[in-house]
Amino acid sequence: MxxxxxxxxxxxxxxxxxxxVDLGALGRNIEKMAAIARRSGVSLRPHAKTHKSVEIARLQIGAGALGIACATVGEVEMLTAAGIPNLLLTAPVVDPAKFARLAALNRTSPLTIALDHVEQVRAAAEAIALDQPPLSIVVDTDVGQARTGVTSVAEGVALARAIASHPQLRFAGIQGFAGNAQHIPEPLARSAAAEKAAAMLRDFAAALAEVNLRPTIVTGGGTGTHVQDSVGPYTELQVGSYIFMDADYARIVDETGAGLxxxxxxxxxxxxxxxxxxxxxxxxxxxxxxxxxxxxxxxxxxxxxxxxxxxxxxxxxxxxxxxxxxxxxxxxxxxxxxxxxxxxxxxxxxxxxxxxxxxxxxxxxxxxxxxxxxxx
Known part of the structure; x- marks a missing residue:
């Protein structure tokens, strides 16, 4: 301290x-979450929207993270330029200029991006030339936050099929971030919100498997619900604030009354x-x-x-x-x-x-x- x-x-x-920043505490937090993920058999793709830092992303990759999640195209550009691999853009974009920037980055360092509408899929496909590597896409799913994402399994399956129909794109999986659950102080209510999100993603994944579009990636989760999220259906967790903590997360307790x-x-x-x-x-x-x-x-x-x-x-x-x-x-x-x-x-x-x-x-x-x- x-x-x-x-x-x-x-x-x-x-x-x-x-x-x-207390570097000792930062390092211990990074190692602790990495150990939790290893024990649970889930991967980490920590979120750069928290730190916006090349140095911290490198510490997370060094501790075993498979890649880094990003909220903005600018974060993707910064980390790509620094040689950070396996980036995921979690926020859907619309601007053709942003799709062009992503396409340029994808030529040298494969990316995955989240989309939630067929018009975005069309724009992404138009940005990728046929002789370029395909751009990987996950379907963003509204699992309770009511911010972005498809709002039904049927809508999600249709969007996944649209992605798979474009040779310039690759359907990679699904994303569901229960931001609404992360800061619920009471443990049972927080667990219930996390389980509701997980159940929606399980249903979506099952429906995709039925049409031969089994998701390789199920990504989401967060610091406040990392215990619940680490038992599935997520293949990777987008935890972010665990590295720093703050006054909001200080209010979070588990069933024993202990904090994060x-x-x-x-x-x-x-x-x-x-x-x-x-x-x-x-x-x-x-x-x-x-x-x-x-x-x-x-x-x-x-x-x-x-x-x-x-x-x-x-x-x-x-x-x-x-x-x-x-x-x-x-x-x-x-x-x-x-x-x-x-x-x-x-x-x-x-x-x-x-x-x-x-x-x-x-x-x-x-x-x-x-x-x-x-x-x-």
Whole structure:
């Protein structure tokens, strides 16, 4: 765990607010999920939408992941350029320009993409020349989140048949991400939501087998339901937040009351900039440094005793302390555990990666807008 000593030594010159990663905890989380997958006989395709980082993707591949899942074409481009294999684009695209970019990438590094509509299938086929390698497709399936995906088995089978009818495409399998289940704190309700999603995918796979389109890939799952998902029907899990953890996942417990078996490894370092009020101080990390679509930070390092964080605008947050607790001094630095890790990361350009007495800077290479900025 990061210590106050590191805040005052190797991090002392870092401008705040700054994104800080405990490399030891990150590595332990990666290894722990890899071990869970090995014991369960399921593969991992961790999601780059969480970290948007070549360095972290390499750590995950090194721990045994079969590939990496991506949410954007930009993430696919970043990881392909870095030589990361077996990429899966999990979010359906529509823009012909994006299909052209995917086709170009597929020529040198085979990709798989998720689609949920016959017009997308037609556009994907048109982007692939007959003399090029076929593009692998999984049918995206709505298993309860009501965001993307086919909404019935019959619709899914028809789409799989449409994919298989194009020589430029290869039907690879099905995808179902139960995002609606991941953050349900109560274990029985979370398990029920995960099982409902799994049952829908089992029914879909059985219907495909009946028409000689047995899926090779059944992909989905997530950090909050990784225990339930690891017993099937998934062949691979798209877990993401387990590497960092955040305030939302801190609320998740199992039937024994224990939390998820992963450590917080992601923090926003902030500086105390005002101390003029009793029982509270102001830090320089607000909504531009921490995502607001989740609980506020619940783990705060570098303070004496218990403290609570609340947002106080774009640039500021407030730490509140009980009576009798010594407040941090003006200029003191603290580490705030992530609120919602994925969008918090997207607010920053770099990770400050700390291990004992050393610090590395890792770019957050696939933030939204990076490609447009790079081509100006």
């Amino acid at each position: 990061l210590a106050v000593l590191q805040i005052d030594t190797i991090l002392r010159e870092v401008d705040t607010p700054a994104l800080v 078996p992963f450590e917080p490894s992601l923090f926003v370092m902030a500086t105390v900039v005002s101390v003029n009020r009793a029982n509270e101080v102001t830090v320089d990390a607000g909504t531009k440094a921490l995502a607001t679509n989740g609980p506020p930070p619940c783990k705060i390092l570098g303070v004496a005793g218990r403290a609570a964080y609340r947002f106080a605008g774009d640039e500021h947050g407030i730490l509140t302390f009980p009576d009798g607790v010594r407040q941090p001094a003006l200029g003191q630095r603290v580490l705030l555990g992530a609120s919602h890790c994925d969008p918090t990361i997207n607010l920053h350009a770099f990770y400050h990666v700390v291990e004992e007495a050393e610090m590395q800077i890792w770019p957050i290479a696939a933030r939204y807008g990076w490609r447009e900025a790079a081509t100006r």
